[in-house]
Amino acid sequence: MGIIKHYFMPNEYVQSIFQIDIEKLANSGVKGIITDLDNTLVGWDEADPTQAVKEWFNKVREAGITITIVSNNNEQRVGSFSKSLNVDYIFKAKKPRGRAFNQASKLMKLKPTEIVVIGDQMLTDVFGGNRRGLFTIMVVPVKKTDGFITKFNRMIERRLLQRFRKKGYITWEEN
Numbered sequence: 544m545g546i547i548k549h550y551f552m553p554n555e556y557v558q559s560i561f562q563i564d565i566e567k568l569a570n571s572g573v574k575g576i577i578t579d580l581d582n583t584l585v586g587w588d589e590a591d592p593t594q595a596v597k598e599w600f601n602k603v604r605e606a607g608i609t610i611t612i613v614s615n616n617n618e619q620r621v622g623s624f625s626k627s628l629n630v631d632y633i634f635k636a637k638k639p640r641g642r643a644f645n646q647a648s649k650l651m652k653l654k655p656t657e658i659v660v661i662g663d664q665m666l667t668d669v670f671g672g673n674r675r676g677l678f679t680i681m682v683v684p685v686k687k688t689d690g691f692i693t694k695f696n697r698m699i700e701r702r703l704l705q706r707f708r709k710k711g712y713i714t715w716e717e718n
């Protein structure tokens with residue numbers, strides 16, 4: 544398996560968090576989710592969780608899965624969003640660096656095999672999760688627009704996607 548694929552290919556790719564089969568995760572022994580915030584749970588410029596996101600959190604918790612929000616964004620943004628969901632969070636996580644993933648795993652007291660990482664970016668969320676050996680699920684960004692740094696990452700991400708498609712690694716439906 545190529546090194547680029549190893550680090551940048553998500554284990555799964557879905558349209559949104561709502562397409563993730565929570566039952567299946569729980570049945571396969573998943574006990575914790577490390578999720579990104581911006582453009583994964585809501586648009587990067589939306590302050591609060593939507594009703595659908597609140598219900599998703601309830602559903603995940605009812606399935607016996609703990610959630611930690613791990614975001615590269617600042618304390619104010621991540622803190623106020625997470626508090627309204629009563630969920631643990633790590634801000635300024637510096638993904639794809641591994642420290643925040645380790646921190647979150649310790650916080651949840653879980654083994655790597657019990658954790659799934661969810662995010663909308665290949666270069667931060669997927670790369671960060673894959674290099675720790677965690678199962679990664681990539682979602683289509685909630686909003687098409689991004690902040691400045693993300694724009695650059697998206698350019699690289701598009702090239703990686705192209706490469707994976709050409710090599711026949713990508714098996715998911717695209718639209």
Ligand SMILES: [Mg+2]
Pocket residue numbers: 579580581582583662663664
């Ligand atoms: Mg994001």
